[in-house]
Amino acid sequence: xxxxxxxxxRMPPSLSRTALSSLLLLLPDHSSELLSLVDQxxxxxxxxxxxxxxxxxxxxxxxxxxRSPWSNTYHPPLEDGVLPPAHLRDLEVExxxxxxxxxxxxxxxxxxxxxxxxxxxxxxxxxxxxxxKDGSRTGEGRRGLLEQGLWDAIHVIEVEKxxxxxxxxxxxxxxxMLSMKSATGFQGSFDLSGSITRQxxxxxSLSEGHLSNMGRMIEDMESKLRNGLDQVYFGKTxxxxxxxxxxxxxxxxxxxxxQSIQHEVINDIVRSRT
Amino acid sequence: xxxxxxxxxxxxxxxxIRIAKWFLLNSPPGEIQYVAKDLQxxxxxxxxxQAAAREAFPIHNKEQLLSVEMSDGSGHxxxxxxxxxxINHFIELRTAQVATINHIKQVCTGVxxxxxxxxxSTYPEGYRSAIDSEVMRYVEEAFPAGHCAVYVTKGKDxxxxxxxxxxxxxxxxxxxxxxxxxxxxxSIWVAQFDNGLxxxxxKGHIKISAxxxxxxxxxxxTVYDDKESTILQGPSETASAVVTIIQNFESxxxxxxxxxxxxxxxxxxxxxxxxxxxxRTLFPWHTARxxxxxxxxxxxxxxx
Numbered sequence: 419x420x421x422x423x424x425x426x427x428r429m430p431p432s433l434s435r436t437a438l439s440s441l442l443l444l445l446p447d448h449s450s451e452l453l454s455l456v457d458q459x460x461x462x463x464x465x466x467x468x469x470x471x472x473x474x475x476x477x478x479x480x481x482x483x484x485r486s487p488w489s490n491t492y493h494p495p496l497e498d499g500v501l502p503p504a505h506l507r508d509l510e511v512e513x514x515x516x517x518x519x520x521x522x523x524x525x526x527x528x529x530x531x532x533x534x535x536x537x538x539x540x541x542x543x544x545x546x547x548x549x550x551k552d553g554s555r556t557g558e559g560r561r562g563l564l565e566q567g568l569w570d571a572i573h574v575i576e577v578e579k580x581x582x583x584x585x586x587x588x589x590x591x592x593x594x595m596l597s598m599k600s601a602t603g604f605q606g607s608f609d610l611s612g613s614i615t616r617q618x619x620x621x622x623s624l625s626e627g628h629l630s631n632m633g634r635m636i637e638d639m640e641s642k643l644r645n646g647l648d649q650v651y652f653g654k655t656x657x658x659x660x661x662x663x664x665x666x667x668x669x670x671x672x673x674x675x676x677q678s679i680q681h682e683v684i685n686d687i688v689r690s691r692t
Numbered sequence: 693x694x695x696x697x698x699x700x701x702x703x704x705x706x707x708x709i710r711i712a713k714w715f716l717l718n719s720p721p722g723e724i725q726y727v728a729k730d731l732q733x734x735x736x737x738x739x740x741x742q743a744a745a746r747e748a749f750p751i752h753n754k755e756q757l758l759s760v761e762m763s764d765g766s767g768h769x770x771x772x773x774x775x776x777x778x779i780n781h782f783i784e785l786r787t788a789q790v791a792t793i794n795h796i797k798q799v800c801t802g803v804x805x806x807x808x809x810x811x812x813s814t815y816p817e818g819y820r821s822a823i824d825s826e827v828m829r830y831v832e833e834a835f836p837a838g839h840c841a842v843y844v845t846k847g848k849d850x851x852x853x854x855x856x857x858x859x860x861x862x863x864x865x866x867x868x869x870x871x872x873x874x875x876x877x878x879s880i881w882v883a884q885f886d887n888g889l890x891x892x893x894x895k896g897h898i899k900i901s902a903x904x905x906x907x908x909x910x911x912x913x914t915v916y917d918d919k920e921s922t923i924l925q926g927p928s929e930t931a932s933a934v935v936t937i938i939q940n941f942e943s944x945x946x947x948x949x950x951x952x953x954x955x956x957x958x959x960x961x962x963x964x965x966x967x968x969x970x971x972r973t974l975f976p977w978h979t980a981r982x983x984x985x986x987x988x989x990x991x992x993x994x995x996x
Contacts, residue, residue, distance in 0.1 A: 443707075524965055
């Protein structure tokens with residue numbers, strides 16, 4: 419298992435789907451463990467009744483069917499598919515509505531789904547917030563800068579009521595996977611792809627409800643992940659490029675090299691005249 | 693390409709070898725030994741691993757333009773298709789030697805002098821060695837860990853009226869697994885020498901790969917092709933013209949990448965997710981329920 423995860427950490431993130439399906443073939447006995455430990459780009463299904471798309475993950479799957487958060491029905495149809503208890507379903511409906519607003523403000527498009535389920539801890543539950551965005555020029559990219567641009571975010575939160583009844587304990591695990599391919603203006607391509615996972619825990623007052631607490635944690639985490647990818651991870655690859663090949667001084671009248679040549683030429687002229 | 697093929701009940705050894713090869717071939721720069729180790733753990737079958745490694749390592753090493761120190765300490769030899777004499781023998785023209793390469797260990801195990809028939813004739817060699825010195829000068833200046841070689845890839849035995857082709861290879865790797873980052877620059881320039889037209893046509897192919905993997909996995913891959921030509925003169929004039937072209941193109945490409953990176957944070961990344969909503973304030977979770985109801989209301993009103 420350790421070796422399999424090691425391989426996933428080294429294979430190009432843009433090929434992670436192929437890498438995982440290969441590992442599943444080599445290690446059929448570890449398939450459920452692999453599927454739960456390795457995050458994959460999210461798949462989409464169409465809920466015809468509601469005219470809306472929803473995202474698939476292990477938490478809305480029963481057999482080969484997936485439950486839509488919009489209609490609470492399984493696709494393809496499944497009799498006796500597992501449903502969340504009524505009080506969680508109410509929260510789930512509200513979470514999906516509000517998370518769609520949040521998604522619209524940050525992503526200017528995309529698809530989101532939220533799923534809730536019961537856990538073993540008394541009065542506790544868990545939730546999974548999913549977002550997928552295709553930012554390519556043929557997708558929902560507003561500025562037409564990307565040939566290909568995919569963002570998948572998976573946030574899983576476990577919630578436990580504290581003893582004092584007024585606060586709850588939240589444990590958030592988030593993964594972001596992205597791949598960007600932009601045209602460089604030259605006859606070339608520029609591909610960046612990656613995935614990172616982070617955890618965050620907090621004890622929060624219940625005065626504004628679970629949804630606000632979970633939402634703020636996710637918003638904070640997404641900003642941190644985006645910033646980390648942008649500043650640290652992309653920054654490191656940039657640093658690498660300029661370590662491999664140093665940007666040489668271009669020869670212009672104002673550059674250091676240009677100036678020193680100018681001096682030499684002037685000195686030569688002065689010398690030849692004296 | 694999907695190495696898995698149709699899903700069967702039990703994988704044949706052949707399918708397992710194909711999958712193992714796929715992992716090895718997709719190793720980031722300088723990481724094939726780590727991938728190999730993990731792969732051995734996953735396969736737990738040495739026969740299958742060895743079969744995959746035998747096929748994958750030579751391909752990977754040549755694709756990566758691996759530079760290996762020669763066993764007699766006389767310099768480096770590049771493992772690449774242009775200098776390939778046989779699967780594990782590669783020519784190094786600066787010292788006129790042929791190096792024996794152990795692909796799986798990625799080391800040179802011996803060298804011998806090249807035979808006359810393995811070396812280019814006097815006329816193309818004049819140009820080859822002139823360009824080699826110029827490229828070495830450029831690589832020393834621009835690539836802190838760079839290695840380069842120039843090969844006669846066509847018309848090796850022509851006399852001074854014939855046409856021939858030189859291939860210039862530059863490979864520069866920075867491997868620091870302790871700092872969780874590895875990267876490689878590869879450029880291949882093919883120069884066609886046409887004695888009738890008195891021209892040299894240059895075609896360049898540059899590839900950069902970078903991998904950063906501290907608590908994550910982020911990879912950069914860029915490819916860039918271009919071409920240019922110059923007039924055919926004597927060896928030293930031609931060498932200087934050719935290497936000036938290469939140097940200028942590679943500098944311009946680097947500037948172009950810098951431009952890509954500078955736009956990334958504020959423009960390109962926004963296509964995926966904004967730093968903040970258009971309102972420039974955090975999402976109003978406390979009033980979101982109200983917001984959601986308002987939106988429903990607006991939708992209902994507009995439907996009427």
